Amino acid sequence: MAVSVRTRTDPPPTAADLLRPRWRGRPGRLEVWYATITEPRTGTGLWLHHELVAPGDGAAPYAHGWTGVFPAGAAPVLARFGPVPWRAPDGPEVYRAGEVTVSADRLRGSAGDLSWDLRRCGGGAPLYTFPRWAWRHDVLPAAQIVPLPAATFTGTLRYGQTVVELARAPGNIARIDGHGNAARWAWLHADLGGGDVCEVVAAVAARPWLSRLPALPMVRLRVGGVDLPGGDPLLGAARLRADLDLPHWTVTGRLGGARLRIDVIQPADRTLAVEYVNPDGSPVVCHNTERAHARIVVERRTGGQWRTWRSWTLDGTAHAEVGRRE
Template identity: 55%
Template sequence: MSTPRRSTPHTGTRASRTGATRTPGTSSRGTSFSETMLGTVRLDGEDRSRPIRLDLCVTADHVLRPLGTTEAHASGRVRIAGLADDPAAAGELEISPLARRRIRYRLSFTADGRRLTLDGWKSVNPRRPVKSMTVLPFTLHEDGAPVGEGTLRFPVATGLLPFLAGFRFPRTADGGGLMAPRWRGEPGRTEVWYTTVTDPATGTGLWLHHELTAPADGSEPYAHGWAAVFPKDEPVRHARFGPEKWAGGEHGFSADGISAVPGRLTGSAGELRWDLTEQAADTPLFTFPRWSWRRPLLPAAQILPAARASYGGTVSYGSTTLQLAGAPGASARIYGHGNAHRWAWLHADLGGGDVLEIVTAVSRRPGLRRLPPLVFLRLRRAGRTWPRRAERSAVGWGGLGRFRSQIGLPTWTVTGRAGLRRIRVEVTQPDERTLALGYTDPDGAQAVCRNSERADAHVLLERWWGGWRTEREWHLDGTAHAEVGTR
């Protein structure tokens, strides 16, 4: 292949790349767009090139700066004929068409059990703007060593209009600020920080649960939680930590050597050890109405500081150590008076930047307990969230019942309609991939959750075109994160 191997360019300091920072808690506009590129790649030792395709969703936490440099997160699907089809590829883009005259791509993905990194950049040339902005020479690396070369091209004739039409500038919030504790000393409250991850290399699921409980009788608040791993071909393993006296935390959960703060999760429990970095890959997602997080009027509220995130680092259990790189997942927050009477939850990374979050529950409050489960469903596609308002899935415009759930095990379902779209979600939690754990509410009541970080999910999205037609369909085999809680 004629394309020369490239050395890594100097990227400067972090401060010069990211520019001015925002004040925590403020809002601004971000940028998101989708991009498809096609080309070929040749691996070392092979005498032929293989077709390759990238379908990416790119997000930045501010509006692109044409005269400056913007760092963005990229996620999506990498396909190499006969070698790879990874819908959980993740990495970064450095977008600097004028300041540095390049657009650099770094993406990690799994190919035939190997963890590879695609590293390349478009060299922007004002004399040849179209060619230089649409041709991406790249090198494949494995463990830092080059193992192949290739070239990707943006299909201008068929891709330019969808590419331009797909640009979005969503309002963003400081996801790191959403990790800060909400509790202000009131009795009868519980606050949760939890993280769920799928290791793309092994298929192992990970669940980290950190909880502050302030008993209703006014006794001392305490911190506790657990960690669990869901290996693909082994039994689920878990261990609890705490209870410990709650010492407070400025940025997140911190107790007895265990922490969950913006960008980092560390700790140990029993035979489990973890040290992970977390990189937000999307803007915050408010599963419940946004006002319910600011004003805790509902029995509880849940949010995701970032709808998607990628994780790197190590997770150890027994004699096994997992090396995570670009692992998809998310951290979430719960604040309220305790657990529901019964509930179900789903987090599904659908690939290509799409994500689905569902919480369906029956309240413990008198009167509300007699109602069918309320459904809070948020589907984010191409930077847009459907339904537009979280209240829509819970109460609809014509009263209760537009979205319905059937909570049970091993399978539970959610169906609903908003506007010209309707959705059906079926989640399956096989018994051998499900862990049962007890919860204690601030008032001392008990509940049992059954969690699986290797659940299956089928999602069917339809649109009305004079009749219902399939718009998108997703099948998740062991990569959905789900839970059912009962009393």
């Protein structure tokens, strides 16, 4: 008599699982929780950046971060919070630095004359910009994931004398875990509407034997619930090229069987330059804007010719960053 054997597999991790802290006491580690949001009525962009830093010299870990507000018609505003000693959060919270907290359903806190209290709704399935195995097994210098790539946020943002009421404002919550920032990098989050999204992380690793290589672009394009390319994004990165510069940077090449071009413009007067340090103490600067312009074009070959399959233009609603170790 034949006997059937059912292989038992663990269920895929939820967004709440992917947001939980991963640090287990090792020095020289960096974890990041960041949210980027666009309020559609006013065009205001919001950047909430939260870090857990475990210094490489074995000093006590600390929590710190910053908040950037990007009004449509004025210069961006930056405020920092922390550093404070790291304490593992309780209950639904995954991060705490004084009054600043992060959970899967809520973002709140204050920094300088900025304060925010936002509730999250929806978000879609987690988006793996890096391969799943890289996030799960911690084998690369760093990895990024987007647990909530197409969320909406409702609540209140205050900065100075201005109050912005958010009502189902599109945004996302993403994560980074690793040994520190890359030698050079660029990042893009583009909400394409209807749950579709484009996520790009192009980086040159800081390790000496990798720092001479060109930037490796990890690209995930979600269209109609399907993630492209369909295979391992690390293998797909070998067919892409990134030219990292300011105010204009690009990613071009092959995305599976298609042809891809991404152009990003970060206006200088809508971009914040933020200085901070890696776990090893080396200085870093990132140039971030939640008011970037992006053009994304995907072509497919039909009838012997390359023809546009999908294209998107984001005018001041793309979220982008270019950074480097100093």
